[in-house]
Amino acid sequence: MMGENGTYNAFGVLTVVSCAICLVGCVQAVPPDLVAAVEAIDQDLIALRAPETAPEEYGQFVRQWALLKARTQLDDELIRWPWESSDLESDLRWLYVMGERTVSQLHDRQVSQQRAIQARVIRLEEQLRSVAARIEAIDGRILLGEKGLQTDLLVKQARSFLEQKDYPRAMQAAEKADHALKVQTSLLSQELGRYAEESRITYWQTLAKQTIDWSRMHQATAIVVDKAERELTLYKSGRKVLSYPVRLGFNGMLEKQFQGDGATPEGRYHVTDRRGQGQTQFYRALALDYPNVEDRRRFQLAKRSGKIPSSKGIGGQIEIHGADNEQLAQTLGCIMLDNPNMAALYERVPVGTPVTIVGALTKKNAVASTLAQLDRGKEEI
Amino acid sequence: MARRVTIVSIALTLALTAGCADPPNQQIQEAEKALKEAQESGAATYSAEEYAKLEGTLAAMRKEVSDQEGKFGLFRDYGKAQQLSASAKAESDRIKTATVQKKEEAKAAALQAQQVAEEAVRATQDLVAKAPVGKDRAAVEAIRNDVEGLKSLLKQVQASIDKEDFPAAQTQAKAIHDMSQAVSTEIQNALAKVGKGKSGRRK
Numbered sequence: 001m002m003g004e005n006g007t008y009n010a011f012g013v014l015t016v017v018s019c020a021i022c023l024v025g026c027v028q029a030v031p032p033d034l035v036a037a038v039e040a041i042d043q044d045l046i047a048l049r050a051p052e053t054a055p056e057e058y059g060q061f062v063r064q065w066a067l068l069k070a071r072t073q074l075d076d077e078l079i080r081w082p083w084e085s086s087d088l089e090s091d092l093r094w095l096y097v098m099g100e101r102t103v104s105q106l107h108d109r110q111v112s113q114q115r116a117i118q119a120r121v122i123r124l125e126e127q128l129r130s131v132a133a134r135i136e137a138i139d140g141r142i143l144l145g146e147k148g149l150q151t152d153l154l155v156k157q158a159r160s161f162l163e164q165k166d167y168p169r170a171m172q173a174a175e176k177a178d179h180a181l182k183v184q185t186s187l188l189s190q191e192l193g194r195y196a197e198e199s200r201i202t203y204w205q206t207l208a209k210q211t212i213d214w215s216r217m218h219q220a221t222a223i224v225v226d227k228a229e230r231e232l233t234l235y236k237s238g239r240k241v242l243s244y245p246v247r248l249g250f251n252g253m254l255e256k257q258f259q260g261d262g263a264t265p266e267g268r269y270h271v272t273d274r275r276g277q278g279q280t281q282f283y284r285a286l287a288l289d290y291p292n293v294e295d296r297r298r299f300q301l302a303k304r305s306g307k308i309p310s311s312k313g314i315g316g317q318i319e320i321h322g323a324d325n326e327q328l329a330q331t332l333g334c335i336m337l338d339n340p341n342m343a344a345l346y347e348r349v350p351v352g353t354p355v356t357i358v359g360a361l362t363k364k365n366a367v368a369s370t371l372a373q374l375d376r377g378k379e380e381i
Numbered sequence: 382m383a384r385r386v387t388i389v390s391i392a393l394t395l396a397l398t399a400g401c402a403d404p405p406n407q408q409i410q411e412a413e414k415a416l417k418e419a420q421e422s423g424a425a426t427y428s429a430e431e432y433a434k435l436e437g438t439l440a441a442m443r444k445e446v447s448d449q450e451g452k453f454g455l456f457r458d459y460g461k462a463q464q465l466s467a468s469a470k471a472e473s474d475r476i477k478t479a480t481v482q483k484k485e486e487a488k489a490a491a492l493q494a495q496q497v498a499e500e501a502v503r504a505t506q507d508l509v510a511k512a513p514v515g516k517d518r519a520a521v522e523a524i525r526n527d528v529e530g531l532k533s534l535l536k537q538v539q540a541s542i543d544k545e546d547f548p549a550a551q552t553q554a555k556a557i558h559d560m561s562q563a564v565s566t567e568i569q570n571a572l573a574k575v576g577k578g579k580s581g582r583r584k
Binding site: 157 | 429430438441444468522523526533552553560574
């Protein structure tokens with residue numbers, strides 16, 4: 001009996017020991033935190049847009065990860081003896097290291113891209129400010145119409161996307177803004193390019209010279225207005241007597257075409273009337289004979305060719321006058337002087353005085369220089 | 382002898398036939414379809430990261446299939462490709478649902494921004510309407526021109542909403558709002574300069 005009991009006891013002890021060894025000795029094939037770490041690497045890769053920016057590396061990672069993930073779910077791979085090596089764990093560790101390396105590379109690349117986009121947006125904002133100031137200086141804002149606002153909108157959009165960390169869209173908006181800046185510069189060159197045309201400047205110089213020669217020949221006064229420099233010069237017997245800054249129409253750099261366009265006319269005119277105190281709302285005024293014969297001929301031609309809408313009139317009442325409101329920077333097309341200057345001019349100018357209004361008198365005039373600066377800026381964009 | 386050769390041949394043929402795996406075409410097609418549906422739902426815009434992951438998974442699946450196809454028939458194994466396609470299919474359904482929600486949120490934000498921008502432009506317009514029409518018109522002419530431009534830019538916001546590009550619509554509306562406020566300030570400064578308007582003259 002004892003022997004039989006002893007055998008049972010020995011068998012029982014052996015069973016318990018075996019179970020204990022099994023329970024204590026069997027370990028999980030894959031540490032759960034390793035699986036979580038690889039999962040986190042996958043998330044990091046996604047956050048770094050690895051599928052777009054590193055498709056090769058990410059593809060390799062995903063294929064390996066899909067395979068290993070499936071293996072972690074197989075029961076026979078989950079438990080092993082402590083002395084058994086785990087291929088699955090080794091593979092996961094390798095994948096983790098590989099993924100981590102890709103994450104690090106992509107992070108560095110992304111940081112440098114973000115800096116580049118940020119720098120580009122900042123540069124764009126500076127360019128826009130500088131271009132806007134130059135355009136304002138040559139009264140080009142109206143000329144651009146909606147285009148200036150469109151560029152501003154795109155630059156602001158680039159800034160918004162940048163702040164939202166949507167770098168691809170920020171870049172896209174920045175590229176569009178670059179293009180819009182170039183377009184508006186081209187449009188200005190097209191509209192005001194005549195200020196840089198040698199033949200046109202020679203023509204204007206000839207007009208001014210003839211006026212000064214006339215003054216010398218007739219021992220009389222004559223006026224030359226240089227629109228680009230916004231300057232009025234009075235000549236007496238062919239000699240410069242005085243020179244004053246002037247303000248022009250709100251579209252003053254353009255050649256006047258029709259009523260309400262805000263342009264200041266160009267050509268040879270004469271003072272037709274002197275309006276003193278109480279005769280004008282602009283302190284003192286010298287009325288000009290705009291439109292003259294040449295203006296009417298040009299106007300009719302433009303109307304016939306459809307360049308001017310048939311409903312438009314030619315306009316009139318162009319004057320050299322003082323300021324009713326000293327704060328106004330522009331006129332509707334007239335030439336405006338500060339009142340003390342207007343008083344001095346008014347005293348010296350009789351009816352019949354020739355007034356020649358030209359675009360520019362030198363090749364390096366203010367408008368041509370601004371256009372050149374804008375053009376250089378366009379190259380830099 | 383001849384009988385043994387026949388048995389070996391049959392065994393080899395059976396092994397080869399059984400061993401030549403076919404690509405899981407149906408699953409691949411389903412995964413591709415799911416990607417397309419996710420893309421059509423706007424996932425690339427509204428669930429960009431998840432969509433990128435989906436695209437990455439599909440790319441990995443295509444590569445895997447192509448790698449397997451390059452192997453000798455007996456060694457082909459499309460198990461990994463099957464796992465990838467199944468994972469892509471499941472992910473795409475989740476992404477589509479999340480995208481619908483995010484898109485609705487973006488739409489609401491864009492519409493609100495549009496409304497704010499429209500109100501700002503209207504307020505600017507009202508200010509311009511108070512500007513003088515006489516000789517002092519010159520002071521506000523460039524501003525008037527800008528207000529017309531702003532009204533036109535509002536159409537771009539609507540166009541973006543129509544295209545369901547709500548993030549673009551929102552940034553456009555915000556920019557127009559800011560620009561409108563800047564123009565309003567400019568008008569107020571100009572109006573302060575010109576004071577009371579006077580009657581118009583021919584120019």
